[in-house]
Amino acid sequence: MTNQEKTSVLITGxxxxxxxxxxxxxxxxxxxxxxxxxxxxxGQAAVDKLAAGGANVVxxxxxxxxxxxVAGAVxxxxxxxxxLDALINNAGAPGNAVPPADATAEEIRSVYDTNVYxxxxxxxxxxxxxxxxxxxxxxxxxxxxxxxxxMADPTQAVSKMHELAYSSSKAALNMITxxxxxxxxxxxxxxxTPGEVVNRxxxxxxxxxxxxxxxxxxxxxxxxxxxxxxxxxPTGIFVDRLGPVGW
Numbered sequence: 001m002t003n004q005e006k007t008s009v010l011i012t013g014x015x016x017x018x019x020x021x022x023x024x025x026x027x028x029x030x031x032x033x034x035x036x037x038x039x040x041x042x043g044q045a046a047v048d049k050l051a052a053g054g055a056n057v058v059x060x061x062x063x064x065x066x067x068x069x070v071a072g073a074v075x076x077x078x079x080x081x082x083x084l085d086a087l088i089n090n091a092g093a094p095g096n097a098v099p100p101a102d103a104t105a106e107e108i109r110s111v112y113d114t115n116v117y118x119x120x121x122x123x124x125x126x127x128x129x130x131x132x133x134x135x136x137x138x139x140x141x142x143x144x145x146x147x148x149x150x151m152a153d154p155t156q157a158v159s160k161m162h163e164l165a166y167s168s169s170k171a172a173l174n175m176i177t178x179x180x181x182x183x184x185x186x187x188x189x190x191x192x193t194p195g196e197v198v199n200r201x202x203x204x205x206x207x208x209x210x211x212x213x214x215x216x217x218x219x220x221x222x223x224x225x226x227x228x229x230x231x232x233x234p235t236g237i238f239v240d241r242l243g244p245v246g247w
Contacts, residue, residue, distance in 0.1 A: 009088060010077060012119075013091030019035075019091070032080070037062060096165075116176070135187075139191075140192070145167040145170055147238070149247060203219030
């Protein structure tokens with residue numbers, strides 16, 4: 001079997017956390033992994049570790065905030081395959097948890113550049129490769145913090161985290177997911193939150209200083225589920241590892 005015949009996935013922010021674990025799990029399924037990493041040194045270290053475990057993985061230098069970097073990533077991926085079966089938009093920025101009264105447009109802009117414009121930039125660039133696959137899947141790694149339902153629930157701890165940038169960027173990403181799903185029915189676009197909303201749990205990652213109650217493997221359960229959807233799978237949904245999440 002050639003690389004072109006293998007199921008392939010590009011994962012942004014793949015050098016650590018949810019991205020790395022998604023790469024590891026899909027690599028174990030025999031997928032070709034294009035591991036996107038803004039830091040080439042950390043990306044190569046992640047690739048080496050995955051390859052040592054038997055994965056077929058290619059390092060892709062990728063800064064989702066840069067048009068030039070994304071164009072270079074497309075060029076590199078095209079050298080290995082003529083289609084892309086899945087795209088996992090995982091790269092994200094937490095922001096500085098600036099309270100609404102103190103938040104500036106610049107603070108929000110820097111977070112949106114990664115969390116909103118980044119997924120749009122990458123998705124747009126890779127649409128031709130995704131369209132060439134039989135039934136491509138795009139997974140947007142969102143957050144319960146981007147859910148109006150969760151944020152309006154005073155029993156959810158995230159509703160008491162008074163900031164603007166991160167939560168609003170993930171809400172925007174959720175809407176972007178829905179709009180892509182509606183406009184491009186031949187590609188499945190879905191969003192996940194790496195937690196258990198009903199149980200008020202979230203995954204331990206660098207972004208929360210590893211304070212979450214779920215392991216990174218548990219956090220990637222919905223990513224793997226949506227990345228491996230069959231042709232009859234859903235599109236335009238928002239889920240965690242236990243099921244649907246309210247928008």
